[in-house]
Amino acid sequence: MGRTLFDHVWDTHFVADTAGGAALVAIDRVFLHERTGAAALARMAEMGRTVRDPARVFAVMDHIVDTRPGRGDGTLMPGGEGFITETRAACRAAGITLFDVNDSAQGIVHVISPEQGIVLPGLTLVAPDSHTCTQGAFGALAWGIGSSEAEHAMVTGTLRLEKPKTMRVTFKGALAPGVTAKDMILTLIARHGAGGGAGHVVEFAGEAVAALDMEARMTLCNMATEFSAMTGLIAPDETTFEYLAGRPYAPDNFDDPYWQTLRSDEDATFDREIVIEAADIAPMxxxxxxxxxxxxxxxxxxxxxxxxxxxxxxxxxxxxxxxxxxxxxxxxxxxxxxxxxxxxxxxxxxxxxxxxxxxxxxxxxxxxxxxxxxxxxxxxxxxxxxxxxxxxxxxxxxxxxxxxxxxxxxxxxxxxxxxxxxxxxxxxxxxxxxxxxxxxxxxxxxxxxxxxxxxxxxx
The missing domain is CATH 3.30.499.10 (Aconitase, domain 3)
Structure with a gap:
C-alpha cells in the first residue's frame, strides 16, 4: 500500500511504541517564545535538567512585545517586561539561540522560522503555540504543544504522540481573481465545521495549492488548527526549495534524497478525502x-x-x-x-x-x-x-x-x-x-x- 506524505515523515521519525498505544517520535526543532519559554527553561533548571542539543532549540520575543516604534523591554501588558527579561536570561543560561526584541531577525515565530530556514522539508518541529502548523507548508511535521511537552522535547529530543489519521483536502482548478489562500481555508472551515479536521493530519493538494507561493501556502496551513487538525501539510516542490535557498539555517544544496520522497505515493490512501472546486471560492x-x-x-x-x-x-x-x-x-x-x-x-x-x-x-x-x-x-x-x-x-x-x-x-x-x-x-x-x-x-x-x-x- 502506498504511503502518504505524513507517513513518510512519521516513519522516518518513529522511535518506539510506548505503553498505551502511543509512539515515541524524534523531534528535530523546538521553538519557544517569551510567554511560556522562560517558565519551561526555569522548571528544567530547577530539576537539574539541561537542553539535550541547544543547536536545535530557538526562542523569540514575539507574543507580548510592544509594537510601537522605539520599543524596548517595556510593554503595555502588566508584568510583560518580566516575561521578556526572564526569557532572555534563561536562553543565555541554556545556550540556545534567541531572536531578541530588536534583533534584526526578530518577528513572529511562524514567520521567522521559515525566513531563517529553520524549518525544512521532512523535519519535525514543535512550539508552544497552536499555529505552529503554519510551517507544514514546507512539508515538515509541525504542531503546537504545551509547555511541559516543550520541556520533554528539549531534554530528550523526543515526544510521546498518538498517531493521527490522515485527510487530503484537494482544491481543484484555479482560483478566481481576487481570491486568496485565506479564502480557501475559510471556505473549508465554513463548509466542514471548526471540528472537521479533528484527529487528522491534513494534506492540502490540487492545482490551486500547487499554484500558491510559499507565503500563501503558509496562510493555508496556518489555520489548520482552526479546523481542529493536528497540523496541515503541503508536499515540498521547486517553489519550496527556491524559497529556502540561501536562508541562514538552510543547507547549501537541496539534493537530499530524503526530500525527494516527501510526497504522497500515487496509490496512497487517506482516511478521509475532501474536494473543493477552487473556482467556486469567493472572498470570505x-x-x-x-x-x-x-x-x-x-x-x-x-x-x-x-x-x-x-x-x-x-x-x-x-x-x-x-x-x-x-x-x-x-x-x-x-x-x-x-x-x-x-x-x-x-x-x-x-x-x-x-x-x-x-x-x-x-x-x-x-x-x-x-x-x-x-x-x-x-x-x-x-x-x-x-x-x-x-x-x-x-x-x-x-x-x-x-x-x-x-x-x-x-x-x-x-x-x-x-x-x-x-x-x-x-x-x-x-x-x-x-x-x-x-x-x-x-x-x-x-x-x-x-x-x-x-x-x-x-x-
Missing part, C-alpha cells in the same frame, strides 16, 4: 464567533447559534457587506508577510480610510518583512491611507491585557480567530484577507475587495 468574511461562522462577503448572515448573533450584533438574513466597522488590523502569523502587505497596499494606494475608522494598524510579521516593505515604499502607502505602521510582533491578534481597540469596536482583521474577546473584552472581530481589510477600511463598512481592485484596473 466571518460573521460570528468561530471561524466556521464565515460566508462569502456578498452573502447574507445565516441563522446560527443565538449567542454568536447576540455577541456579534448581527441578525440572520441581513447582508454582511455594508456592516459598519470601527477599526482595521493587518497582522498576525496568518497574514503579515511581505506579499500580504503588498496586496493590501495595492488596494490602499491613493485612497484613505473612512473617517469612522477609529484605529487602523499594520503590524509586519517580522523586522525583515518591515525592512523589505519600507524599501518598496509600502509603509508610506499605509501611512498616507491612515494606518499606523508598527514594529513586528503578535500584537492585537490576541488580547494580552495591554493595548486594545476602542471599547465596543467592530474590527475587520487579517487574523485567524474571531472568538469572543479574542481582540479585547467586548470587541467584535470579523476575520478576512488583507485585501478585504483594506477595502473595508476605505469604505468604513465590510466591503468586497474585488470592487476596489477593479476600480484601479486601466480602462
Amino acid at each position: 468574511v466571518s460573521w460570528g464567533t468561530s471561524p466556521e461562522h464565515t460566508i462569502p462577503v456578498t452573502a447574507a448572515v445565516p441563522q446560527g447559534p443565538a449567542r454568536a448573533h447576540d455577541y456579534i450584533g448581527l441578525e440572520a438574513g441581513r447582508a454582511l457587506a455594508g456592516t459598519p466597522v470601527d477599526a482595521a488590523f493587518i497582522g498576525s502569523c496568518t497574514n503579515a508577510r511581505l506579499s500580504d502587505l503588498r496586496r493590501a497596499a495595492a488596494i490602499l494606494k491613493g485612497r484613505h480610510i473612512a473617517p469612522s475608522i477609529r484605529k487602523a494598524l499594520v503590524v509586519p510579521g517580522s523586522l525583515s518583512v518591515k525592512r523589505a516593505a519600507e524599501a518598496e515604499g509600502l509603509d508610506a502607502i499605509f501611512a498616507a491611507a491612515g494606518f499606523e505602521w508598527r514594529m513586528s510582533g503578535c500584537s492585537l491578534c490576541f488580547y494580552a491585557g495591554g493595548e486594545g481597540f476602542p471599547e465596543g469596536s467592530r474590527v475587520i482583521s487579517s487574523t485567524n480567530r474571531n472568538f469572543e474577546g479574542r481582540q479585547g473584552p467586548g470587541i467584535r472581530t470579523h476575520i478576512a484577507s488583507p485585501e478585504t481589510v483594506a477595502a473595508s477600511a476605505i469604505a468604513g463598512v465590510i466591503a468586497d475587495p474585488r470592487e476596489y481592485a477593479r476600480a484601479k484596473e486601466p480602462a
Whole structure:
C-alpha cells in the first residue's frame, strides 16, 4: 500500500511504541517564545535538567512585545517586561539561540522560522503555540504543544504522540481573481465545521495549492488548527526549495534524497478525502464567533447559534457587506508577510480610510518583512491611507491585557480567530484577507475587495 506524505515523515521519525498505544517520535526543532519559554527553561533548571542539543532549540520575543516604534523591554501588558527579561536570561543560561526584541531577525515565530530556514522539508518541529502548523507548508511535521511537552522535547529530543489519521483536502482548478489562500481555508472551515479536521493530519493538494507561493501556502496551513487538525501539510516542490535557498539555517544544496520522497505515493490512501472546486471560492468574511461562522462577503448572515448573533450584533438574513466597522488590523502569523502587505497596499494606494475608522494598524510579521516593505515604499502607502505602521510582533491578534481597540469596536482583521474577546473584552472581530481589510477600511463598512481592485484596473 502506498504511503502518504505524513507517513513518510512519521516513519522516518518513529522511535518506539510506548505503553498505551502511543509512539515515541524524534523531534528535530523546538521553538519557544517569551510567554511560556522562560517558565519551561526555569522548571528544567530547577530539576537539574539541561537542553539535550541547544543547536536545535530557538526562542523569540514575539507574543507580548510592544509594537510601537522605539520599543524596548517595556510593554503595555502588566508584568510583560518580566516575561521578556526572564526569557532572555534563561536562553543565555541554556545556550540556545534567541531572536531578541530588536534583533534584526526578530518577528513572529511562524514567520521567522521559515525566513531563517529553520524549518525544512521532512523535519519535525514543535512550539508552544497552536499555529505552529503554519510551517507544514514546507512539508515538515509541525504542531503546537504545551509547555511541559516543550520541556520533554528539549531534554530528550523526543515526544510521546498518538498517531493521527490522515485527510487530503484537494482544491481543484484555479482560483478566481481576487481570491486568496485565506479564502480557501475559510471556505473549508465554513463548509466542514471548526471540528472537521479533528484527529487528522491534513494534506492540502490540487492545482490551486500547487499554484500558491510559499507565503500563501503558509496562510493555508496556518489555520489548520482552526479546523481542529493536528497540523496541515503541503508536499515540498521547486517553489519550496527556491524559497529556502540561501536562508541562514538552510543547507547549501537541496539534493537530499530524503526530500525527494516527501510526497504522497500515487496509490496512497487517506482516511478521509475532501474536494473543493477552487473556482467556486469567493472572498470570505466571518460573521460570528468561530471561524466556521464565515460566508462569502456578498452573502447574507445565516441563522446560527443565538449567542454568536447576540455577541456579534448581527441578525440572520441581513447582508454582511455594508456592516459598519470601527477599526482595521493587518497582522498576525496568518497574514503579515511581505506579499500580504503588498496586496493590501495595492488596494490602499491613493485612497484613505473612512473617517469612522477609529484605529487602523499594520503590524509586519517580522523586522525583515518591515525592512523589505519600507524599501518598496509600502509603509508610506499605509501611512498616507491612515494606518499606523508598527514594529513586528503578535500584537492585537490576541488580547494580552495591554493595548486594545476602542471599547465596543467592530474590527475587520487579517487574523485567524474571531472568538469572543479574542481582540479585547467586548470587541467584535470579523476575520478576512488583507485585501478585504483594506477595502473595508476605505469604505468604513465590510466591503468586497474585488470592487476596489477593479476600480484601479486601466480602462
